[in-house]
Amino acid sequence: MESIVKGLHHITLVTGNYVVNNRFYTEVLGLRRVKLSVNQDDIYHRHLFYANFDKPTGSAITFFEWPELPRGYPGYGSPHHLAYRVGSPEALAKWFHFLREGNIAARGPYVYGGLASIYLRDPDGVLLELTTPYPDADIGYLKELFTQTSTPTAISQDMRLTAFDHASPIISDPKLTSRFLEKFLDIVKVDDAGGVLRVLNMDGDVYLRCIVDPVNVDGYVARGSVHHIALCVESEEMQRLVMRRLNSVGWRNSGIVDRFWFKSLYFRDPDGNLFELATEGPGYDVDEPRETLGSRLVLPPWLEPLRQQIEKKLAERDAGNAAEWPTVFEEPPEPPEPLAQ
DSSP states (O other): OOOSOOEEEEEEEEESOHHHHHHIIIIISOOEEEEEEEETTEEEEEEEEEEOSSOOTTTEEEEEEOTTSOBOBOBBTBOOEEEEEOSOHHHHHHHHHHHHHTTOOOEEEEEETTEEEEEEEOTTOOEEEEEEEOTTOOHHHHHHHHHHOOOOSSOOGGGOOOEEEEEEOEESOHHHHHHHHHHHHOOOOEEEETTEEEEEOTTSOEEEEEEEOTTOOBOBOSBTSEEEEEEEESOHHHHHHHHHHHHHTTOOBOOOEEOSSSEEEEEEOTTOOEEEEEESOSOGGGSSOGGGTTSSBOOOGGGGGGHHHHHHHHHHHHHTSOOOSSOOOOOOOSSSSOOOO
């Protein structure tokens, strides 16, 4: 059986201030803003997209700007964190020192499940993991490498964040989640070990590392939270197949939604985590030249007649939402997550 899902498409979170958010993800993490738009379901709030310029699918982190919301917290329905892949342990060590030099409280290194990782928080408190494959699991060598690595003055080519590694929703029952993924998405490559349910694509790459916690409480999605996780499918035909399966058992879903840059189908898993199935195309450059992606506010055609009203509302909100930069970065938790050794 071949899975309908190819891997991650994008991950959407919540920020309180787009200016601070933009500075962190472009100037600190070195991503490129590829789209500046509005939340199509809440049109007087911004929606920002950052991604690898050459391959946005599987690298795009997006943010709804909702300054009115309080701080969220993880639990069922509110995923724990997301992880970016870096190219090597050496690049990971560079990131650790680069972040610390910028007064960002990075923790690490940690070794678990074939990965070496460091953790940090963004200005809203989002927990981020930078990780690289590390099958040797030699924490001693890794700590020595971190000690010997000097602090880079800028993000070098080998440090570039080119794609996500995984996202980590919190689940209560790995067997239930596995059955759900198999029944509706044809996902059969799962590995339940050490409190983590790993979900793999057909190439054997892990794109979900679900944290298993049978005694957790419901989370709260707000500022500093992962709002939803978007999985990539090839076509609307695949979305309709999943929609028919969901409808056949009365499982609530959004139906196919046209987002202009891709089409979407939304539904929740048994623990309330919000997932989206998003098509690969037509892409972020369908309405902007690649050279100037993300440089101006763009709207889907059906919202363009409301541009003047939208821009006025955004300006009014900005007047009461001052940006504070540099900001104080919170420490990541210790340990940063339940680690499978």
